[in-house]
Amino acid sequence: xxxxxxxxxxxxxxxxxxxxxxxxxxxxxxxxxxxxxxxxxxxxxxxxxxxxxxxxxxxxxxxxxxxxxxxxxxxxxxxxxxxxxxxxxxxxxxxxxxxxxxxxxxxxxxxxxxxxxxxxxxxxxxxxxxxxxxxxxxxxxxxxxxxxxxxxxxxxxxxxxxxxxxxxxxxxxxxxxxxxxxxxxxxxxxxxxxxxxxxxxxxxxxxxxxxxxxxxxxxxxxxxxxxxxxxxxxxxxxxxxxxx
Amino acid sequence: xxxxxxxxxxxxxxxxxxxxxxxxxxxxxxxxxxxxxxxxxxxxxxxxxxxxxxxxxxxxxxxxxxxxxxxxxxxxxxxxxxxxxxxxxxxxxxxxxxxxxxxxxxxxxxxxxxxxxxxxxxxxxxxxxxxxxxxxxxxxxxxxxxxxxxxxxxxxxxxxxxxxxxxxxxxxxxxxxxxxxxxxxxxxxxxxxxxxxxxxxxxxxxxxxxxxxxxxxxxxxxxxxxxxxxxxxxxxxxxxxxxx
DNA sequence: CGCAAATTTGAACGTAGTCAACAAGTGTGG
DNA sequence: CCACACTTGTTGACTACGTTCAAATTTGCG
Numbered sequence: 001x002x003x004x005x006x007x008x009x010x011x012x013x014x015x016x017x018x019x020x021x022x023x024x025x026x027x028x029x030x031x032x033x034x035x036x037x038x039x040x041x042x043x044x045x046x047x048x049x050x051x052x053x054x055x056x057x058x059x060x061x062x063x064x065x066x067x068x069x070x071x072x073x074x075x076x077x078x079x080x081x082x083x084x085x086x087x088x089x090x091x092x093x094x095x096x097x098x099x100x101x102x103x104x105x106x107x108x109x110x111x112x113x114x115x116x117x118x119x120x121x122x123x124x125x126x127x128x129x130x131x132x133x134x135x136x137x138x139x140x141x142x143x144x145x146x147x148x149x150x151x152x153x154x155x156x157x158x159x160x161x162x163x164x165x166x167x168x169x170x171x172x173x174x175x176x177x178x179x180x181x182x183x184x185x186x187x188x189x190x191x192x193x194x195x196x197x198x199x200x201x202x203x204x205x206x207x208x209x210x211x212x213x214x215x216x217x218x219x220x221x222x223x224x225x226x227x228x229x230x231x232x233x234x235x236x237x238x239x240x241x242x243x244x
Numbered sequence: 245x246x247x248x249x250x251x252x253x254x255x256x257x258x259x260x261x262x263x264x265x266x267x268x269x270x271x272x273x274x275x276x277x278x279x280x281x282x283x284x285x286x287x288x289x290x291x292x293x294x295x296x297x298x299x300x301x302x303x304x305x306x307x308x309x310x311x312x313x314x315x316x317x318x319x320x321x322x323x324x325x326x327x328x329x330x331x332x333x334x335x336x337x338x339x340x341x342x343x344x345x346x347x348x349x350x351x352x353x354x355x356x357x358x359x360x361x362x363x364x365x366x367x368x369x370x371x372x373x374x375x376x377x378x379x380x381x382x383x384x385x386x387x388x389x390x391x392x393x394x395x396x397x398x399x400x401x402x403x404x405x406x407x408x409x410x411x412x413x414x415x416x417x418x419x420x421x422x423x424x425x426x427x428x429x430x431x432x433x434x435x436x437x438x439x440x441x442x443x444x445x446x447x448x449x450x451x452x453x454x455x456x457x458x459x460x461x462x463x464x465x466x467x468x469x470x471x472x473x474x475x476x477x478x479x480x481x482x483x484x485x486x487x488x
Numbered sequence: 489c490g491c492a493a494a495t496t497t498g499a500a501c502g503t504a505g506t507c508a509a510c511a512a513g514t515g516t517g518g
Numbered sequence: 519c520c521a522c523a524c525t526t527g528t529t530g531a532c533t534a535c536g537t538t539c540a541a542a543t544t545t546g547c548g
Contacts, residue, residue: 048480062385065471070385084374084381089478092378108483115367116485119359122366129373130328134336136380137328141306141314143387144432148536179494188388193536195496211545227309234333236292239352241360392504423526437504439528455513 004028005104006052009078010124012165013235017243023118028052028104040095040103041085048085049105053077056101057177060093061185071186073136074098074159077166083129086111099177120241127237134231143188146227151187152197154226156207160216161230173215248272249348250296253322254368256409257479261487267362272296272348284339284347285329292329293349297321300345301421304337305429315430317380318342318403321410327373330355343421364485371481378475387432390470395431396441398470400451404460405474417459 007016007024016024031054034040040051043062058075072093075081085091086108115122135158142151156176164170176183180198181191189197201207206222208215216222251260251268260268275298278284284295287306302319316337319325329335330352359366379402386395400420408414420427424442425435433441445451450466452459460466 062381064385064389065468068389070388072381072384083370084378086483087371087374087479087481088378089480092473092475093381112367112483112485115363119363119366122363122370123356123359126327126366126370126373127331129370129377130331133373133377133380134328134332136377136384137306137316137337140316140380140384140387141308143384144314144429145308145312180496181494185388190537191495192497192538196536199496224309229336231336235331236333237331239330239356241356424528425526434505435527436506436529440504443528 004052005054005078006080010121010128012232013124013127013237014120014240020118020121020243023114023121026110027106027114028054030106031102031104034058034097034101034103036097036100038097040097041082041091041093043092043094044090046090048082048088048091048108050083050086050108050111051081051095051103051105053079053081054102054104057098058095058101059098059182059186060095062093069185070188071182073132074162074186076162080125080128098182118244120243123240127235127240131231131235138229138231142226148187148189148193149197149200150226151189152183152194153201153206153222154228155183155187156201156214156216157219157222157226157228165232172217172219173213175213177212248296249298249322250324254365254372256476257368257371257481258364258484264362264365264487267358267365270354271350271358272298274350275346275348278302278341278345278347280341280344282341284341285326285335285337287336287338288334290334292326292332292335294327294330294352294355295325295339295347295349297323297325298346298348301342302339302345303342303426303430304339306337313429314432315426317376318406318430320406324369324372342426362488364487367484371479371484375475375479382473382475386470392431392433392437393441393444394470395433396427396438397445397450397466398472399427399431400445400458400460401463401466401470401472409476416461416463417457419457421456 004021004024004027006027007021010016010024034056041048053075055077058081059071060073060075061069061071063069081095081103085093142154159176160170160172160174163174180194184191184194187194198209202209206218206225208217248265248268248271250271251265254260254268278300285292297319299321302325303315304317304319305313305315307313325339325347329337386398403420404414404416404418407418424438428435428438431438442451442453446453450462450469452461
């Protein structure tokens, strides 16, 4: 297996040295196939493994006492999985495959070694973690303070942008690969209401739909409705340590 | 100024070496007083500085297009502030003092040096950041999937626990130091509805209130209503690098 | 083709928001 | 010390956004 998906993400942020690339390839030496619907890690269970997602779409979610589910994050190729579980005795969230996936498991000791041998990569892991944090707070603000329509619009935009980040060929039309129930669990709505919001976005000419595929017709209007910000842009990383 | 507040937090997680303690004290050499209501860093403005909060209560929030506010996080002594803004050209969130505060500003280059000289501290900074992440996803799930009453109950429990983390003397009765509007902006509710929920918690015997002070009368019932988890417990950090 | 899952739609309901008025503090300057 | 303004808290009446429940329809998979 050539190359490292995680390195691909980090190299969008800075130019990696050959030494750094080599270190990152250690994270993706092995690989494991994961079937759609399979669980990589279950909430409240031990044994936090770390992974890089190489192919496919996954999600992390939590289940609440009443059985309802909150999807925390969708995971795309190049994303590092399991970091928030590896620091706990029991995982705080479940990792589940939304499509057939390929992941590269790696040991915590490899991460630990990375911190010792490659300070700049360690700092980049922190930066990556902070970008994810800001994306999470965007969603927190969306759930706390925006309408159902705005949340669905934001999800569509975010999904398209993150698909495009891994595959430049993704256009305004894409298969979202989520059920309306999953969209609801991500946006804090019911599946029924998601359906109505999609219909409304369609009637207002912002999107078109055809058997699971969505086309963003009026991206400007969607972004306005959603007050969406792409958090992988306008970064400032000049302060990072020199490469090892 | 003796000691480091941030070191106090990290030493709850692992035993710090004298060398590590010394490095952390570098973060808190200077200090600055911040008045109640003052803004340390404003959303969409440049100049992300880093800080350790030494005294007082602060919050981070975002403003949405319609003027509404979402409080992202309350900040307590020992918390590191500004990390998510330092990686961007414009800060993604505002930092504002809820009481008179003391902060220690430090340069990004100091953080950078920490990564080079103290790999284990760097890893601990990442761990700290991940604990915060899990706390954020807890709140995401609360906003997406729980009732108004549960969200207010969760906020009260969290506030008490975090106050106690910095001051062991904090009992079940404490001054929360927030207006009902602020509680609403944190929980995604209106001030009016927060008022009703507090009254309801009071009528059900879970809390008592007296001029800004709150007493948690039935902590068990509150935790059940809120499905609250203390994320600073049950950690597993045996895999960290050896101290430098 | 046949079955299960997902989508779609309607009607009734309920939680939380909105608007408005008043009370209780809090701080400031006269 | 009091008068005034302003913020915060409290309560009621009404509204509305999103949920719930139910049933029909479509889709996709084995």
